[in-house]
Each structure stands twice: as C-alpha cells, then as structure tokens.
Amino acid sequence: VDPGLDIATEVSLDSPGRLLVELSAESHLVVLGASGSGGLGGVASTAVAVTCHAHCPVLVVRTEPEATEPRRDGPVVVGVDGSPVSDSAIGPAFEEAAMRGTTLVAVHTWSDAAFATGDYAGDRGLLTPEIDFENVERAVLAERLAGWQEKYPDVTVERRIYADAPRRRLTELSREAQLVVVGSRGRGGFRGLLLGSTSNALVVHAHCPVMVVRPPRNG
Secondary structure: OOOOOOOHHHHHOHHHHHHHHHOOOOOEEEEEEEEOOOOOOOOHHHHHHHHHOOOOOOOEOOOOOOOOOOOOOOEEEEEEOHHHHHHHHHHHHHHHHHHHOEEEEEEEEOOOHHHHHHHHHOOHHHOOOOOHHHHHHHHHHHHHHHHHHOOOOOOOOEEEEEEOOHHHHHHHHOOOOOOOEEEOOOHHHHHHHOOHHHHHHHHHHOOOOOOEEOOOOOO
16 A cells, blocks of 8 residues: 555445545445445446445446456556447546556447347438448547547557447457446436446456446536
C-alpha cells in the first residue's frame, strides 16, 4: 500500500449493498470483491446490486477459481454498442489503458435481435443483401472512439467487430485481459437483476476484474 494514502475504516450494521451505494455518492470509485458463479446469491448479488445503483464507477474483482489471475500484460477491453450507456464506459476505459500503459481493445457486436427480426435501425427495408453490415458497424465504432483517441494519442486502440452476443464475447475476451469496462443503465428492483444484462453477466462470470460505469444521472 502506498504510504502516502490516507486510509479510513468504517464499521456498519447496514446491508453492504445499501451502504456502498450510499458511499458511492461521494466517491470516485467503489471497489469490491465478488464470489459465487452459480447465480445471484451472497456476495455476487451485492456486487450486481451495487453496480446497478452506484453513483460512480464500480470495480468488481472476482474471487472464484474460474476468475484467473489478471494478466498484467493483457489489454483493457471496453464494450461499445453505440448507445449512451456504453459511451459512458469509453472515457474510463481510455483512462485505465493510459494509466496501465497497455492496449485498449474496443469491442462491438452486431448480432442483436434487431438483425434477426429485420428491425435494424428501425427500418425493416434496410435488411437487403446490398448492405454491408460489418462496415456499417465499423463506422459506428470508429465514430464513438474518434474524440477519445485524440485525447489519448498514446493509447494503442484495437477495434474488433464480432457477430456474437456481447456478454459471451466479452466474457471470452476477459480470459486474456487485465480489465473489462462496460456501461450499465442501472435497473430498479430485484426483478431487473434477475432479467440480467451484459454488465451483470460479466460481474458474475468474467475471468478478470470488471469496471461498470453508469451514465450521469442528469444525462
């Protein structure tokens, strides 16, 4: 531990989830361990609840055997789907990659249900053989990263496009990463937790630490 750090301790009878969410209102980052790969029991449910409701980014470090020791030479991986929710994760991902002196892998998947149902971009008529969806999605990813690459010119960025479900692909990439960063819209109530999301799945199943970033509440 850096001897220059000021460390304060607090003992509380409050539930850990509620207390951490309350403290997050005045924090830059909340860090907590999570165990339990078989569902939302115990500490894992606390981690998911905190990532859903915290007022600041949350870093979750898995303690299960399947969560291997993070690779110090691995990249930072960020999930980007083009939404405001995922956009909130891009800045912290660049910051972490710059601080760690490592590559940033920006991952975009495009096999959402919209493609299967023909509702891509709200226009069923767009699903034609002439449309090169991969190039369209590459353009979306490039647009989302552009300003951040100018701000962090020393960070090497790898752009990756996959025809895959985001939670499955990001979980697989977490095996070689030292950190995965994702956005979360947050969910109200336990029913939302049971429905799950990419961020919730990563908190429970990723093989490296996961940072979950929510958009500003006013935006």
